[in-house]
Amino acid sequence: AQTVTQSQPEMSVQEAETVTLSCTYDTSENNYYLFWYKQPPSRQMILVIRQEAYKQQNATENRFSVNFQKAAKSFSLKISDSQLGDTAMYFCAFTDTSGTYKYIFGTGTRLKVLA
């Protein structure tokens, strides 16, 4: 069974600094997709970034970028120039392309950006 592990329950970072959130996953599939979702205090789930496993290039979205290491099954999220609005829970998620249609989430990392 596929699993997603986020080993950092809580993190904090100073405003304007850079922080990296870790995520590892386990799968026997070769083709899959990985996601980072943000959940601010409003509870709304917001897609931050998406990575396709067959693409070697790491995805970036403005201040958010990933370090995708397929062999190590690692998918970390880097937030540059952290802002107070980045304070949120961050979830790593996985889905494969084998037709199961399941999206599996990690337990989340609570990030607090300090002024």
Add this chain to the structure above:
Amino acid sequence: NAGVTQTPKFQVLKTGQSMTLQCAQDMNHNSMYWYRQDPGMGLRLIYYSASEGTTDKGEVPNGYNVSRLNKREFSLRLESAAPSQTSVYFCASSGYGGSGELFFGEGSRLTVL
């Protein structure tokens, strides 16, 4: 632009009562999902529907039933609520099940006394 709509947003039940959480999406998505979120547990998949007419169990299906009423609607039913089902429930949908972005509703906070 409604996206995914869940009702109710909040509900308090007594042990043994039943209730149905409603979910509707207006994005013409094929796949729909129900998750529960508990502190320290992340989001756990309860049931999902890959396409209209199909439903499958996720990680934590016990105590729940679902109905994919049509392409738009996917309901979650608690037949006999238990305190262990106190949680925040999220409905989500995807237009490209297994590859596309999951779009989430705002969540429903359920408390079982």
